[in-house]
Amino acid sequence: MNNLSFxxxxxxxxxxxxxxxxxxxxxxxxxxxxxFLASRKSxxxxxxxxxxxxxxxxxxxxxxxxxxxADNWSYLQFFxxxxxxxxxxxxxxxxxxxxxxxxxxxxxxxERFSKQVQYTSxxxxxxxxxxxxxxxxxxxxxxxxxxxxxxxxxxIVIFIIISLFFIAxxxxxxxxxxxxxxxxxxxxxxxxxxxFIFTSYGCxxxxxxxxxxxxxxxxxxxxSLNFRDPNIFVLAILNGIxxxxxxxxxxYEVMQRxxxxxxxxxxxxxxxxxxxxxxxxxxxxxxxxTAIYVFLKVNSxxxxxxxxxxxxxxxVNFLPVGIKGFVFMTIFLAxxxxxxxxxxxxxxxxxxxxxxxxxxxxxxxIYSKISMIFFALFLGIIAYISRxxxxxxxxxxxxxxxxxGSLLGxxxxxxxxxxxxxxxxxxxxxxxxxxxxxxxxxxxxGITAVPWSSFVIIGTSMSFLLPLVVEKLKNxxxx
Numbered sequence: 001m002n003n004l005s006f007x008x009x010x011x012x013x014x015x016x017x018x019x020x021x022x023x024x025x026x027x028x029x030x031x032x033x034x035x036f037l038a039s040r041k042s043x044x045x046x047x048x049x050x051x052x053x054x055x056x057x058x059x060x061x062x063x064x065x066x067x068x069x070a071d072n073w074s075y076l077q078f079f080x081x082x083x084x085x086x087x088x089x090x091x092x093x094x095x096x097x098x099x100x101x102x103x104x105x106x107x108x109x110x111e112r113f114s115k116q117v118q119y120t121s122x123x124x125x126x127x128x129x130x131x132x133x134x135x136x137x138x139x140x141x142x143x144x145x146x147x148x149x150x151x152x153x154x155x156i157v158i159f160i161i162i163s164l165f166f167i168a169x170x171x172x173x174x175x176x177x178x179x180x181x182x183x184x185x186x187x188x189x190x191x192x193x194x195x196f197i198f199t200s201y202g203c204x205x206x207x208x209x210x211x212x213x214x215x216x217x218x219x220x221x222x223x224s225l226n227f228r229d230p231n232i233f234v235l236a237i238l239n240g241i242x243x244x245x246x247x248x249x250x251x252y253e254v255m256q257r258x259x260x261x262x263x264x265x266x267x268x269x270x271x272x273x274x275x276x277x278x279x280x281x282x283x284x285x286x287x288x289x290t291a292i293y294v295f296l297k298v299n300s301x302x303x304x305x306x307x308x309x310x311x312x313x314x315x316v317n318f319l320p321v322g323i324k325g326f327v328f329m330t331i332f333l334a335x336x337x338x339x340x341x342x343x344x345x346x347x348x349x350x351x352x353x354x355x356x357x358x359x360x361x362x363x364x365x366i367y368s369k370i371s372m373i374f375f376a377l378f379l380g381i382i383a384y385i386s387r388x389x390x391x392x393x394x395x396x397x398x399x400x401x402x403x404x405g406s407l408l409g410x411x412x413x414x415x416x417x418x419x420x421x422x423x424x425x426x427x428x429x430x431x432x433x434x435x436x437x438x439x440x441x442x443x444x445x446g447i448t449a450v451p452w453s454s455f456v457i458i459g460t461s462m463s464f465l466l467p468l469v470v471e472k473l474k475n476x477x478x479x
Contacts, residue, residue: 003149003316008325015185015329016162019336022181023174035171035365036103036345042176042260047270050179051257052277055248056186057136057334062311064282065289070307072219073286074231081240083275085248088241090271093249096415098264104252105259106350112414114422115354120429121250121407122350126343128403129253130375133339134382135395139308141383144331146312156383160376163338171365172260172341179257182333183277189330190284192323193314194291201318203295208287211294218290228449239453243397246404246456250411253342343375344368398452402436405459412464424467432462 004012033039067075100108106125110118141155148155197203212218224232248254248271261267292314296303303313315327348368353359359367386395406429413419436455442448450458 003146004325004328005321007321008328011322011325012329012332015326015333019178019181019333020165022177025177033361034173035368036341036349038171038173038176038260040260040262042173042257044261044266044270044273046176046180047257047261047267048273048277049183050176051254051270051274052281053179053182053186054254054257055274055278056183056281057140060282061186061189061285061331061334062139062308064285065292065311066307066309068217068286068289069293069310070289072217073290074220074222074236075286076220076282077222077231077233077236078240078243079279079282081237081242082244083279085241085244086271086275088245089249090268092415093255093411094258094267094271095264097255097259098267102259103349104346105250105255106252106346109410109414110350113410113420113425116422117410117425118350119354120426121410122346124403124407124429124433125250125252125346128400128407129251129339129343130378131382131399133253134379135386135399137338137379137383138386140331140334142308142312142387144312144328146309146316148328152387153384156380159332159336160338160380163336163340164372164376171368172256172345175341176257176260178336182336183281185326185330185333186281187284189327190281190288192326193288193319194284196319196323197291197295201295201299203291203298207298208291208294211297212290215293217293228451231453235451235453238457239397239401242405242408242460243401243453243456246408246460247400250404250407252346253339256342256345338376338379340372340375341368344371347371347375398440398455401452401455401459402440403433403459405436405456405461406430406432406463408456409460409463409465412460413467417468419467419471421467421471424470428463428466431466432459435459435462 064075096108097105100111102108104122106118106121109121137156137159138152141152141159144150145152145155150158198205198208222229222232222236225234226232229235258267258270261270289310292310295301295314295318303310305313311327311331315324319327345368348359348364348371352367353364409432410425410429413425436459439448439450439455439458440452443450443452
């Protein structure tokens, strides 16, 4: 509590009050179409900025500066691949989702293969999203616990309560509008930090280029051929392409924003615009991490703690009153929209409605809100369990790679092949995920050294190719 002044708390409270007001103003009617899809009446700007808020979150505004502070700008390699994947999603994935009039993207695999595959895909989404968002929640709670002086558990509980409070107002519409507010705050926070660094304590832009350049902090390309290193250019680009296809194209938490637009063309335009909106933010936060490195070096300050805490450390110890409060508020906003709407929507639409038939709209919305409570509890537990992990940004990617590749392989099968079936599809998803999980465990025991960045590549390849091989063998046996 002593890390923030009275005026910092005023700024923070005002920011949260504004969040709740925006969430309330965006409240939905009591029907499932409005609650889950905003009646498909969103605008391109709102969907784009909300997409960016979902993609960026605290993992970027805390994790990316930590990477550029400790290492360099090699993270940009992943974004180069990510930009390519967004074009693929815009011109191949989105048309399919609109063709099948999907409420959730897992409706597509349900129509293309079977309801059993839809159930399995939804469960894989639960696993992927719960773990990835749980780690993100931990990243934010860790940063804010340093600033607020609260324990990690207390901070996590505060997050969950406020998230439930404002999200329950209006479903996806509230998430969309608050996402715009969050994205704008992300830009302002980075600009405020950089403005302070370069106007105080004798640290100039010239120092940034001189010191960071001498210490190779601006290095982007890692052209090594050491395939045990997940950050080499080849693996980074492949993981950026395939990983982003999986993260954006098959993750309903992100894609949900683009399904709120009326037409396919609007949705495609929004996806393409995210390339430029996200690139600007990533560049800003890479500069923030490098600038903090230079600032501490110029002022002969030694930092030896966990680099994941560097933004919080800098805010607490150097930022003036007012800016510190805004940074605190923005980090809080970065993870306040937990993926409760997407998780509950997928649960109701993909699973519950197929078990309990003739579920009316009003009950669907009520049950969705109830399920949010249980998902919030799971997220809190996962966030707490993640407390012993270092390098949160990479750990989040590692966890995501275990199941997201399996999902992507099945979506690609549905879009680009004529294969049918159910059992072999489900088996390939489970089998490829178990292989990736095995590599993760064996890596940590020192038995193998498979780069985490290859998990999503392995999972996608296996879940895509295995059903094709089995189908080919069946055809040969018949002949």
